[in-house]
Amino acid sequence: MLMKTKTAHRDEATAEFRAGISACLPTIPGYWSIGFAAGAIGTLSGFTTIQTALLASVLYTGSAQFLFYSLWATGAEVASVVFSVFLVNLRYLLMSSAMSVFFREQSTTQKLISGLLLTDETFGVAVQRGSHSNHVPYAWMLGLNLAAWLNWILACVVGAWLASALPPSLMEGLSFSLVSMFIGLVLMIWFASRKKTLETFSIATAVAITLLTAKQLDISVVVIIAASVAATLATLGLRLFYKGEK
Numbered sequence: 001m002l003m004k005t006k007t008a009h010r011d012e013a014t015a016e017f018r019a020g021i022s023a024c025l026p027t028i029p030g031y032w033s034i035g036f037a038a039g040a041i042g043t044l045s046g047f048t049t050i051q052t053a054l055l056a057s058v059l060y061t062g063s064a065q066f067l068f069y070s071l072w073a074t075g076a077e078v079a080s081v082v083f084s085v086f087l088v089n090l091r092y093l094l095m096s097s098a099m100s101v102f103f104r105e106q107s108t109t110q111k112l113i114s115g116l117l118l119t120d121e122t123f124g125v126a127v128q129r130g131s132h133s134n135h136v137p138y139a140w141m142l143g144l145n146l147a148a149w150l151n152w153i154l155a156c157v158v159g160a161w162l163a164s165a166l167p168p169s170l171m172e173g174l175s176f177s178l179v180s181m182f183i184g185l186v187l188m189i190w191f192a193s194r195k196k197t198l199e200t201f202s203i204a205t206a207v208a209i210t211l212l213t214a215k216q217l218d219i220s221v222v223v224i225i226a227a228s229v230a231a232t233l234a235t236l237g238l239r240l241f242y243k244g245e246k
Contacts, residue, residue, distance in 0.1 A: 012139075013137075013139040016137045016139035017142060017143035019143065020139065020140040020141060020143025020144035020145075020147070021143040021146075021147045023125050023143075023144050024125065024143070024144045024147035024148050025147075026125075027148065028147070028148075028151050031121070031151045031152045031155055032151065032155040033155075034062045034155075035151070035152045035155025035156045036158060037159060038052075038062055038155075038156050038159060039056070039156035039158065039160035039161075039163070040159040041066065041069050042055065042069055042156065042159075042163075043159075043163035044163055045072060045073045046073075047069075047160075048160075049157060049160040049161060052156055052157065053153060053157050055156075056152055056156035056157070057149075060119070060149060061088070061092075064085045064089050067084055067085060067088055092118055094227075094232060094235060095118055095120075095123045095231065096115040097235050098123075098234060098235045099114070099118070099123065099126060099127070099130070099136070101130075101134070101239070102136040103138075105135070106138050113145075114138065114142070114145065117145035117146070117148070118145065119145075121148060122141075122145055122148050126141060131194060131195070186203070198234060199234070201233070201237070202230045202231070202237075205226075205229060205230045206226040206227060206230035209222070209225060209226040209229055209230070213225065
């Protein structure tokens with residue numbers, strides 16, 4: 001009986017892992033278009049293909065990689081580069097906090113792995129899954145994250161290889177697909193959500209902060225502030241919502 005139970009759990013985890021990979025498929029074109037450009041710009045900035053692959057594996061975020069390359073190319077100090085990348089990636093701390101309500105039953109190690117591989121795209125897909133059942137299986141999240149991570153690395157490597165054959169202007173022009181994918185993810189989450197009021201408020205907050213501060217601050221700083229404030233308010237709202245259900 002014990003063997004049957006273990007086999008059933010293993011089969012269930014395998015099925016969830018495959019479902020997570022399938023859930024990642026709609027986002028893969030976005031990873032490839034931006035990863036291709038990131039890899040190409042890495043080569044144009046003087047990095048080898050292996051260095052670009054390692055950076056894609058460890059840093060694993062398009063916005064931070066583009067920022068890293070631009071700062072490195074201008075000869076910025078290491079401390080400045082590290083701090084700038086830290087600020088850009090700070091939003092993942094808020095995203096992980098928002099996701100924590102769906103991982104109450106997971107171990108600390110599982111939560112850590114899921115959080116380290118979280119991206120804007122996988123966050124959007126995972127929140128959509130969690131909004132239906134208030135729970136995200138670890139195996140499903142692992143399949144989603146690994147599929148995204150491996151495709152990002154592969155895209156960066158291919159982009160680095162082909163950088164010398166394609167004009168830089170073409171690489172930079174691919175950025176429109178990332179914006180389109182983000183808009184699609186936001187709309188997909190909003191239509192599937194049971195808490196449209198909270199999400200509408202968060203979106204409106206981010207837009208309002210952007211419009212009010214765009215002329216006073218650098219746009220990269222504006223995006224960080226708007227995303228941080230909106231994500232913080234959404235997290236607080238979610239916690240109050242679930243606390244009220246208890």
